[in-house]
Amino acid sequence: MPLIRRFASHALCLGALSLLPSAAAADALPGYCGMVTHAGGAAQARASGHADVAGGRAYTVDTPQPVGSVSKTFIGLALAQLVQAGEIDLDAPVGELLGWPVINPRHPARSVTLRHLATHTSGIYDDEATYASAYVPEGQPVADLGAFLRAYMTADAAGGAPSRFRRWAPGTRYEYSNIGAALAALVVETRTGTAFADHVRARILQPLHMTRSGYPGFVDTYGAQAILYDRGTPVPPYRLVTYPDGGLVSTCADLQRFTVAVIDAYAGKPSALDPAAVALMLAPQWSRSPPGVPDALANHGLFWEHRRSGAIGHTGGDPGLAALLAIEPAHASARVQLTNTALDEDAAAASEFMRNWRALGEDAPASDTGIDTQKQRTGAPSSLRIRGDTVTALSGSGHGIRRATRRVRLSSRHALASSRCPGQ
Structure with a gap:
């Protein structure tokens, strides 16, 4: 049965992708989009291929698809907003916040805090078999998030199963x-009394006019998603029990609204996001890197990775998809990129994906742009030139490329195969 492969960190995953051969067949990606916004408001976008290869439906910057672990950046912002509102404390014990124990039995006197969760230093690990069961084929019942997590974390106490913590x-x-x-x-x-999906919609998606973004199973406005592929074969649709960690559906255009709002707030420019919350979300959390951190990772915000290149962001990868999102404060720029195919065991697709990402970072001239980024920020329609492909508009209407550390078999009669970078 096909396997999900994960890396020890997003930094390792992204580094591995960048080492792939540069000679790749053109159009190795079924569908693709990328957007970049530069200092001064200059912006560019690219889109090509198909959201549905057999049906001929074009892939555009407004095509919705799951974004994998890029979803975690929204957890980071939601946490920062609540901290700024005085509703939670990053250093509070998670068990006290949830109302049930989250304790490493080897270290019962050491609390697991929100800050530990947000920087991946809690010691909680992803049990292969149990976590695989969080991938559910479309049409089958999806367990409640809270019930699933409580059962996962308390299984050792209830049934003598191994602890979910490292030593x-x-x-x-x-x-x-x-x-x-x-x-x-x-x-x-738990603290807001609102489903996480509904909270994010009200506090982040709606204020940023991200009208084609949401979480499956909840209220959404994104419409027909791109079909996901694995080396040309459609991946059966699936949902995630732990949807906040990788189940957001979005588009290049919507994600770029998010990154532009983040970097504007961080730079002190007008933004729909609270500058204090964004500053907290992106603030380096380590005075010294803990053991286990990959070389490419310089520090960590609240679910936002600080890379030694100067970029701050996240990667995403799950069966049938790959995603990248980053801001570069030194250049006041923001980039997002999506594709509706797995990169696992597909060197041509992975190479093309990373080549496109590098090209987005190189495209800077303000004269070569067709986007009014003020309209982009507000969600109003905006004229947009897709270089080399088509013309469209930003509409306001509307988890084994390099050393795989673990392999997880999905508990499904369907074959879902992909590389899931651990920033997913």
């Missing part, structure tokens, strides 16, 4: 944890 104390070592991210989202849900 080290909380806060002392880095290990990427999807379950830890989902727990952080559950704290948001």
